[in-house]
Amino acid sequence: MNKILFSSIKEVSKKINSGEIRSSEILKASRKLIDTIKPLNAYISITSKLVDQESEEKDEKVENKATLGDLQGITIAIKDNFCTEGHPTTCGSLMLANFVPGYDATVCSRLKKSGAILTGKTNLDQFAMGSGTVDSFFGPTKNLWGSEFMDYYCFEEREMGKRKGSSSSGDNWYIAGGSSGGSAVAVASGTCYAALGSDTGGSTRNPASYCGLIGLKPTYGLVSRNGLIPLVNSMDVPGIITRRVDDALLILNAIAGPDSSDSTTLKEDYSPISLPDRIEVTGLRVGIPKEYRLSELSNEVDVCWQNVARILEEGGAKIIPVSLPHTELSIVCYSVLNQCEVASNMARYDGIEFGFRADETFSTEELFANTRGMGFNDVVRSRILAGNYFLLSENYENYFVKAMKVRRLIAQDFEAVWDAGIDILLTPTTLSDAQLYRDFIKADNQTQCSVQDYFTQPANMAGLPAVNVPISLSKKGLPLSLQLMSPILQERRLLSVAKWIEESVHFPKLLLRDSNLLV
Numbered sequence: 001m002n003k004i005l006f007s008s009i010k011e012v013s014k015k016i017n018s019g020e021i022r023s024s025e026i027l028k029a030s031r032k033l034i035d036t037i038k039p040l041n042a043y044i045s046i047t048s049k050l051v052d053q054e055s056e057e058k059d060e061k062v063e064n065k066a067t068l069g070d071l072q073g074i075t076i077a078i079k080d081n082f083c084t085e086g087h088p089t090t091c092g093s094l095m096l097a098n099f100v101p102g103y104d105a106t107v108c109s110r111l112k113k114s115g116a117i118l119t120g121k122t123n124l125d126q127f128a129m130g131s132g133t134v135d136s137f138f139g140p141t142k143n144l145w146g147s148e149f150m151d152y153y154c155f156e157e158r159e160m161g162k163r164k165g166s167s168s169s170g171d172n173w174y175i176a177g178g179s180s181g182g183s184a185v186a187v188a189s190g191t192c193y194a195a196l197g198s199d200t201g202g203s204t205r206n207p208a209s210y211c212g213l214i215g216l217k218p219t220y221g222l223v224s225r226n227g228l229i230p231l232v233n234s235m236d237v238p239g240i241i242t243r244r245v246d247d248a249l250l251i252l253n254a255i256a257g258p259d260s261s262d263s264t265t266l267k268e269d270y271s272p273i274s275l276p277d278r279i280e281v282t283g284l285r286v287g288i289p290k291e292y293r294l295s296e297l298s299n300e301v302d303v304c305w306q307n308v309a310r311i312l313e314e315g316g317a318k319i320i321p322v323s324l325p326h327t328e329l330s331i332v333c334y335s336v337l338n339q340c341e342v343a344s345n346m347a348r349y350d351g352i353e354f355g356f357r358a359d360e361t362f363s364t365e366e367l368f369a370n371t372r373g374m375g376f377n378d379v380v381r382s383r384i385l386a387g388n389y390f391l392l393s394e395n396y397e398n399y400f401v402k403a404m405k406v407r408r409l410i411a412q413d414f415e416a417v418w419d420a421g422i423d424i425l426l427t428p429t430t431l432s433d434a435q436l437y438r439d440f441i442k443a444d445n446q447t448q449c450s451v452q453d454y455f456t457q458p459a460n461m462a463g464l465p466a467v468n469v470p471i472s473l474s475k476k477g478l479p480l481s482l483q484l485m486s487p488i489l490q491e492r493r494l495l496s497v498a499k500w501i502e503e504s505v506h507f508p509k510l511l512l513r514d515s516n517l518l519v
């Protein structure tokens with residue numbers, strides 16, 4: 001079972017479909033592991049016994065040789081900002097702590113239709129506003145890497161060096177990244193084969209970078225947002241976190257495509273992508289944007305960046321310096337646009353229709369004020385305030401409209417690069433390996449985001465697909481990663497190159513040391 005939990009989705013599917021392993025056994029082992037790693041706080045809730053029943057029905061289907069979905073019996077975790085019918089969906093906030101949606105997000109119903117089993121809902125910064133999973137009402141998520149739980153794991157192919165840092169107790173532990181940190185830890189630890197995150201400014205790629213995982217942000221509009229509780233409607237995309245590129249592709253194929261419940265999904269039918277058996281990078285034109293060479297970039301990430309560029313060149317690719325001149329403006333414009341959309345999106349939480357309601361209020365105004373004052377954390381409240389300020393009629397032109405114009409310039413920077421014949425961009429995802437929690441929280445949320453999202457946010461501004469690819473381990477034994485970005489709807493190219501890199505760098509794969517942990 002140990003090997004099975006960490007295998008590729010394709011391999012496991014084969015075993016499930018042939019009856020060699022039952023999906024109910026996988027779910028049972030996943031549940032056991034979820035329990036073991038509970039102190040990492042990856043999950044806010046786990047799905048009910050109903051799911052056990054479903055997985056047993058799936059076993060019967062296999063026995064009766066019924067038609068099986070592509071993800072038959074595959075365990076998947078869902079970030080807790082996607083609606084799940086009859087199961088709490090909290091957004092990591094007191095405001096929605098007791099909210100139980102009456103419907104499934106389109107991505108969840110598509111996963112289920114493909115046969116997947118949802119293990120639970122994962123932790124996030126409140127309403128996905130953050131980049132560390134440190135601001136959840138349910139407490140922060142700890143990174144598996146560098147934690148005492150790493151003692152339960154070994155590397156599949158090579159000796160694991162002595163773990164640095166003896167204990168992750170107190171505040172001596174590393175952040176998982178965010179805001180989809182719970183999803184990343186759920187996948188890294190082997191409790192599921194894949195997890196959904198959301199990505200508005202980097203929330204899928206950032207935790208994937210710190211947890212050594214593939215983190216795919218698809219083209220805006222390729223995957224339905226119906227049932228994803230909105231942060232910034234014009235930039236939100238469901239993201240996919242897996243241990244392998246092939247797995248991310250299978251999940252994308254299951255969830256992508258038009259949806260009549262989301263008018264922003266692209267109208268063209270989605271044709272499932274498959275990757276060539278032998279990927280070639282000969283002649284591939286790889287752009288290296290000079291604006292991404294920040295002085296704050298850690299030497300270790302810089303070395304990874306140069307090494308992978310060299311490996312690609314040795315494989316026949318052309319490495320070409322490029323310029324994306326408006327990169328620097330992305331974060332400040334994002335913060336204006338984010339806060340404006342947040343001010344409008346959060347207006348629905350007033351204590352009347354959804355979620356938390358403050359009691360002992362004597363007027364409607366007091367009900368609104370107390371509910372919102374108590375139900376939201378400082379981060380959400382300050383974004384609402386700032387957003388409403390930017391949207392005042394006397395400020396609107398100067399902030400919102402100006403930020404929208406700069407957003408256009410950022411998108412045009414990318415278009416100019418593609419027009420010049422660049423196929424793909426190779427950049428860092430994050431400045432360094434994961435920071436210690438106690439160092440990370442020295443900065444406020446706004447400052448954290450402006451540092452963390454620098455490399456990831458521009459892709460959201462332009463709606464581009466982008467993927468995090470883990471490369472190697474740092475001196476501290478933590479994952480170091482890079483990002484690839486491609487033109488809109490070029491997921492096949494993006495994932496082909498990601499897989500080529502994956503096969504060239506051999507980022508270490510984890511296994512449990514002791515299979516008894518699963519029984």
Ligand code: GLN
Binds near residue numbers: 129199201202203453
């Ligand atoms: N860190 C960014 C923010 O807080 C992006 C979050 C995200 O992608 N959900 O807005």
